[in-house]
Amino acid sequence: MRRTRVTGLLAVVSAVVLAGCGVSAEPVDPAPVESVARPTPAGTEIDPELARGGSASRDCNATASLPPDAEVADGSTMAEIRERGYLIAGVDQNTFLFGFSDPDTGELHGFDIDIARAVAESLLGDPDAIRFRAISSADRIDVLKEGAVDIVVRTFSVTCERREEVNFSSVYYVAGQRVLVDADSDVEGIRDLGGERVCATRESTSLRNIAESRPRPVPVAVDDWSDCLVLLQQGQVAAVSTDDTILAGMRAQDRTSTKIVGDRFTNEYYGIGIPKGDEDMVRYVNAVLEDVRGGTWQDSYETWLREDLGDAAPPEPRYR
Template sequence: MRTKQLGVLASALALLLAGCGSPGAPVDPAPVGSVQPPTPANAVVETDVAADGGTEDECNVEASLPADGNIAAGSTMAEIRERGHLVAGVDQNTYLFGFRNPTTGQLEGFDIDIAKQVAEAIFGDPDAIRFRAISSAQRIPALQNGDVDIVVRTFSITCERRAEINFSTVYYVAGQRVLVNESSDAESISDLGGKRVCAAKSSTSLKNIAKVETKPVPVSVDDWSDCLVMLQQGQVDAVSTDDTILAGMAQQDPTTKIVGERFTDELYGIGIPKDDEDMVRFVNSVLETVRGGQWQQSYDRWLRERLGAAAPPKPLYQ
């Protein structure tokens, strides 16, 4: 009996020792190489950016209809008043001009302040307004389809755009520059020949990049915030657009810097449907009032620290 017990014990010990043996080299069931960060949706390397439909000599870009602040019965403004709110197409991704405050969830910025002044003039209440967040490419279609009453979204006035919609007088003058990482040696857009430079789809900035003699490679995205992400991820070498937009990016990411002088003048106007000439005159009247004080207050709050002193541009009428 004792011999049988010793045999069982020996067998158990042998099994235990076998279980403690080396399992051999581990097997990696799914080898993974280097992982690239995802590209923002709809980002495109542009090989053939369309030229402008016409030259700026074909129209007086700055001139708008004379101001008229009356709200007549049956006018566009009267219809908006009857509805109970103004509908404004704006940006929600451009820091300092049109962005959503992460703390309050409210839209804020220089353009938001301007849009609220139009609502104030119609209703006596700056908050009688509904914002519709749109991309650069959606600005003209939103007006043509009647989705919005106005567009206040860093909207540069061009002759090509004037053929499709109406514009107010110029309420802000910006200029295109370049944003790069602080380690970059580039000092202007000309130093980026053969390099990828990001801009928003349907923007004048994209076309201006394509015109540079050293041939930077334009990369288009839906929103300017996508450009900053691509720069941070090393997917583009620079972002080029209006200095107002770049100022917001540089404030969000201090590892970037704005370089070069302005190489364009971008005249911002409020976009209005083509047939609503009474609304154009009314908005121009609002801007006359805004230039008297509200413009400076808003500029000093949002932009002065980054862009220095400035004053509202004088209106030019047809």
């Protein structure tokens, strides 16, 4: 009985198929497909409105910090950190060579990471007595004002405007803004990018410098520098412009397809960010940096940066 039903079903199906073969039908055109733009990283903004610069005087002697003092007094910020047992540092995890996560181990490495560990080792006797908090460029001031971290070591340029909101250590590195483009680009510097899209992270001095260049490029703001590299590789921006240290990390990840062009058109003075009220911590960190300049600074530079940036030496500190 079952075989009879199956045979009958097959006959019906065959008839339908044969009938379909005998019908001449016009093919149906699929819906027209427009060219599809590649998605941009989350949070990407084209030509964002930038807040006007603060009222802080540009003659505030921004790079001069408080004199160093390694004493850890009772009740001090450093004593509280020792009682807690670990330092909390806001850092980057997406900028190759300065602060990046090892894809195999998940551990953070880079020049800035070494600087943060040096503070932990001096204060707590162990470079691993540290808890890293990965933050974006835009978060650097907020996490300090909120007391969410003890220090920020994240390619943090010292400026008069920022000094109104947070404290800074003495300068531990001097960088300069340049331009990263495709290897086959004819661009020779920032002046060749008028009307072109140029990427930088939001709330960075780099983004403002792009907007103030003449002829004016179109600033593109993203959350992390790795997003800029993606946009450049996808052809969605003509260039990335920021500190040569950060660009060196991007180029190290894509040496065949990118190049750094033009001379430095700014000087960027990196300091360790510290909450506004913690002047004792500023002095202590400056004492740590005095030791770093005389020893491990050069070792770290050789490990991470010399291949891409050539010879360098630690900057001389300036104190008030």
